[in-house]
Amino acid sequence: MISPVKIWRHQKKVNQLLGKTGKIVSFTLIRVAPVEFKQQVPYPVVVVRIEDGRGVVGQLVDWEKKNLKLGQKVKTVYRKIREPESEGIIPYGIKFKPC
Amino acid sequence: MQIAVLSGATTKFGELWEQSPRSLAQEVVSQAIEQAGIEKKETQALFVGNMLAGILGGQENIGAFFADELGLEVPAVRIEGACASGGLAVHQAVLSLLTGKYQTVLILGIEKMTDYKPEEVAQALMAAGSDEERKAGLTFPGLYALMAQAHMEKYGTTEEEMAAVAVKNHFHACLNEKAQFKKEITIDDVLKSAKVADPLKLLDCSPISDGATAIILSSKFKVQSSRDKPVFIAASAVATDTLALADREDLISLKATKKAARKAYQMAGLGPEDIDLAEVHDCFTIAEIMAMEDLGFFEKGKAGQAILKGETKIGGKGPIINSSGGLKAGGHPVGATGVKQIVEVFNQLSGQAGKRQVKGAKIGLAHNVAGSGALAVVHILSNL
Amino acid sequence: MVGIIGYGAYIPKYRIKLEEIAKVWGKNPQEVISSLGVAEKSVAGIDEDAVTMAVEAGQTALRMGGVSPSKIGSILVGSETHPYAVNPSSTIIGETLACGNNYLACDLEFACKAATTGIWLTTGLIESQKIDYGLVIGSDCAQAKPHDVLEYTAGSAATAFILGNKKNEVMAEILDFATFSSDTPDFWRRDGIRYPAHAGRFTGKPGYFAHVIGAAKKLFQKSGTEPSDFDYCVFHMPNGKFPKRVAKILGFSFSQLESSLIVEKIGNPYSASSLLGLCQVLDQAQPEAKIFFVSYGSGAGADGFIFQTTKNLMKKRRLAKKVAEFIKNKSYLSYAQYLKIRRKI
Helix, strand or coil, X not given: CCCHHHHHHCHHHHXXXXXXXXXXXXXXXXXCCCHHHHHHCCEEEXXXXXXXXXXXXXXXXXXXXXXXXXCCEEEEEEEECCCCCCCCXXXXXXXXXXX | CCCEXXXXXXXXXXXXXXXXXXXXXXXXXXXXXXHHCCCHHHCXXXXXXXXXXXXXXXXXXHHXXXXXXXXCCCCEEEECECECHHHHHHHHHHHHHHCCCCCEEEEEEXXXXXXXXXXXXXXXXXXXXXXXXXXXXXCHHHHHHHHHHHHHHHHXXXXXXXXXXXXXXXXHHCCCCCCCCCCCCCHHHHHHCCEEECCEEHHHECCXXXXXXXXXXXXXXXXXXXXXXXXXXXEEEEEECCCCHHHCCCCCCCHHHHHHHHHHHHHHCCCHHHCCEEECCCCEHHHHHHHHHHCCCCCCCCHHHHHHCCCCCCCCCXXXXXXXXXXXXXXXCHHHHHHHHHXXXXXXXXXXXXXXXXXXXXXXXXEEEECCCCEEEEEEEECC | CCEEEEEEEECCCEEEEHHHHHHHCCCCHHHHHHHHCCCEEEECCCCCCHHHHHHHHHHHHHHHHCCCHHHEEEEEEECCCCCCCCCCHHHHHHHHCCCCCCCEEEEECECECHHHHHHHHHHHHHHCCCCCEEEEEXXXXXXXXXXXXXXXXXXXXXXXXXXXXXXXXXXXXEEEEEEEEEEECCEECCCCCCCXXXXXXXXXXXXXXXXXHHHHHHHHHHHCCCHHHCCEEEECCCCCCHHHHHHHHHCCCHHHHHHHCCXXXXXXXXXXXXXXXXXXXXXXXXXXXXXXXXXXXXXXEEEEEEEEECCHHHHHHHHCCCHHHHHHCCEECCHHHHHXXXXXX
16 A cells, blocks of 8 residues: 555645646557556656656656657646555646647 | 685586575585585674566565575575666675774575466566556567667677677587587577577577575685685676666667776786686677677777677687576576676686686676666676 | 636547447447547546646646746645545645645545535635635546446546636636535445445436536525526536536526536546536636526535636736647547446456
8 A cells, every 4th residue: 555654745746747837758658557557557657847847757648649759848736646555645746748 | 905715616507496496505505614614603694696586486584584494593684676686696795894893795686487377478578677668568688679779789799709609608508518509500590590689589698597696705815725726806886877778878889887897907907918717798699799899909990800709708819708508608697697697707817617727817897788778787707 | 706717628539439448348339429428538647636637737727827836825735536435646646736824724525516615615615714815626537447437528627617706817707606415326446445336317317407407406596696697608528428418408598508628528527527617618608797607416416606807818818828729639449448448457
């Protein structure tokens, strides 16, 4: 089970990434996924250079093939990281969406 | 002080269903001891390189576990550095000899991965990455795919050039009875294989393997016969970079490799042009291309073409890269890889590489990487 | 005078056409579409839920309202699909929107009218000067059993409203309110059961119509108004037919209702339904426009409001994406993709 304490500690990290924009610096399309992400396959994962200069990695959501390119502008969105275990805490976090 | 490699032995790498970690260790350590021509009790310490015994097998206390299994009542420690566990174990062993406290030590790199489902293993391997990378649903192929994409974008590296790495390493593996895949493949085979994390395909990726490798290092040695060429450790260097890929300065090279290589060359008083052969960390084909550049063998962006031209294949211009078949075709039992790389270089420099012998090899390099490049270990061996 | 000082809407990107669903179940697509008055519905992504959509809408409302999140004195979230049975959506959203720790948080449930009830409760808190600003959210990731008639209309969306009482901030004043409640088991979902159940045609006259008309009549009476006094009317939209019929029964013209209709393109996003219609009206209305609004929640009840827009609406609403833009930004799914994304397979 995902640790609820870890989720709680990470809240601030998540919150301060909300409402940011950036550009894709690299991308890949995951077709063979870890167990908890299998349902979402295929999904893109991107490395984004955010407006403040930081590099952030995350899934790309609401995407079309044409969005998978270096330089694509993206914004941060709040989503479920993955489906939790049947009794577990839901992990929310930051993903990216094409602008 | 000179540190010599007294012996090196490895099991076959592959799906070794009938072998347990204990039996793998027994096989390889007894061979190493016999080849070194020493008594078991002369080994004064045991260094074990292993990543997944705890995560997958539920077994920690690995130093003691193997000391016990091998009947060695000596100081024993397990060193973990993800896929660089083996190389780090060698490094720590070298350091221990340099202190003068020990004169002869045993290093065991070992991994048992095929007892578990591939997705369990894939998940376990992501322990080498960062929390954000795991939350992003990344896998190891995904991490290296991100680097491949950037490398392709910046230097025009092609999927064919990456495929050529796998083709070459399979060719080498056919000459290595311990290799996991003794089957040649073509560039077309690689390009047609199923995509795992675009642009990397199945045949761009090293496999899941079992295996063990052992070496004995000593600072007091006797040349066994006039025919044997002693092989020495000329350099042992480690460097770290950020854990997370997104925190790196760039995605197209591994700074840790560059730093460790620079330190190693300095320690040995050598340069990349002096290296005759190298075992590099080709967990994915793109990793070998990047290593060729980061280790200083080829200019940035030029490695891909060099591979296509066959420069790093046995018989080629050199340096000869991954004569053992590398991780891709040799197999990649994580903790064992770094130690096996040393054994391959040792065999080459001591003229024992049989069909794979690189003629006149004098100086060899071993390059072992943790995760997506958070840490790198570079060893230089010499028979001069 | 308490009113809306900022609002935000969010509709997920994905849609499924009713004809796609009808074909799988061997129904005549045209019959289904015309009997329900719905052509396609919104589908939340595999990683979206009522909370993630609420955060999107909440961010927009805060931006439009120009209020620092730490000034929010209450957060009420209405939904039929709160991700937890026990663990408040309101605090997950409040924390994520950086509202600090000094807000009253509560999750509400009353089928599709949970959020509108929240609006009236928040109005009370502000009027009695207990708080300065309150955030109300209606958000649903509607679930429906495959092959049930609800499957055609159960949609997903979120709306957020910030209420306040400073004259220079209010963009739509709440002039009056009336409510109508009864125990009418037209549509329900038992604890622990995944999909809602309903009583078929009973959801019509004794359900929706009785309560919407009941609240509407009370509201006319209280405020001394009649349909011709209004520029717009907004009703809960469980399908494309009911709001048109109830508007007619109450004496409104289609042109008064038209601007609020979102159901044909989005389906019924439950707690966000009537409020999404309100957002669409606010996206277009001129200052001093009067809006007659009645929501409906099964079980059953209806909340009626009279809103009047102010000139503050014109400038502030430019800070947000219009509902029409969300409706246009879409990508269609096949039935199999829809099942996968909503985890029915």
